[in-house]
Amino acid sequence: MSIAERLAHVRGQIREAARRAGRSEEEIRLLAVSKTKPIAAIEEAYQAGLRDFGENYAQELAEKAEALKHLTDVRWHMIGHLQRNKVKLIVPHASFVHTVDSPRLAHELGKRVVASRAPLRVLVQVNVAGERQKSGCAPADLDAVLEAIEAEAQLELTGLMTIPPQSDDASESLEYFRKLARLREGRGGVARLPELSMGMSHDFPEAIFAGATTIRVGTSIFGAREPRP
Numbered sequence: 001m002s003i004a005e006r007l008a009h010v011r012g013q014i015r016e017a018a019r020r021a022g023r024s025e026e027e028i029r030l031l032a033v034s035k036t037k038p039i040a041a042i043e044e045a046y047q048a049g050l051r052d053f054g055e056n057y058a059q060e061l062a063e064k065a066e067a068l069k070h071l072t073d074v075r076w077h078m079i080g081h082l083q084r085n086k087v088k089l090i091v092p093h094a095s096f097v098h099t100v101d102s103p104r105l106a107h108e109l110g111k112r113v114v115a116s117r118a119p120l121r122v123l124v125q126v127n128v129a130g131e132r133q134k135s136g137c138a139p140a141d142l143d144a145v146l147e148a149i150e151a152e153a154q155l156e157l158t159g160l161m162t163i164p165p166q167s168d169d170a171s172e173s174l175e176y177f178r179k180l181a182r183l184r185e186g187r188g189g190v191a192r193l194p195e196l197s198m199g200m201s202h203d204f205p206e207a208i209f210a211g212a213t214t215i216r217v218g219t220s221i222f223g224a225r226e227p228r229p
């Protein structure tokens, strides 16, 4: 199946999920997760109409953004764990960072974004299930991270992001998506945190049901990934 055909299928699922949730599909941003996929696949997805691409590794994001800089309306999203020493690699290219999880990382990002460009939009990754080896801040630390972002003139606080525990049963994700939505309600709601980034190939309909405004979809658009060497 071509990327355009897979994309048409995904768009149909988004439409159906939005309809069931009583929402408009226009309020849901489809972020195409292109990690490990070649430049040619991203170009094909662009031709099919996609403009938002997500990468997990700083180096890979920088290389792809550089190779595709002629596509001036592409928005690059950093969706993987970000180390402070990698911030400078992504800052020239990224429009969004979904994985801010500490005041220190917020401060480093704020320092590196130059004043001449648009503010970098950042989301706070929250480890809603309290899983041990997962990145993201604990719900109890969320306020400190939000305040650190708001203290940086070059960062624009944009929302919350989560990755629920891995499960074959997508309905199990729903509880964690709802938890993220409740965390937002307790912290200024949509006015302060407009975006909820949640839902991947196997569970994005559940995420849309719980209020996702950005879904991060890789496999269902690009096909299965090769394991990283």
Ligand SMILES: *Cc1c(COP(=O)(O)O)cnc(C)c1O
Binding pocket: 033, 035, 056, 079, 080, 163, 199, 200, 201, 202, 216, 217, 218, 219, 220
């Ligand atoms: C890889 C990845 C995705 C996409 O996963 P698929 O199951 O391929 O849709 C979404 N979000 C994050 C943070 C990822 O690392």
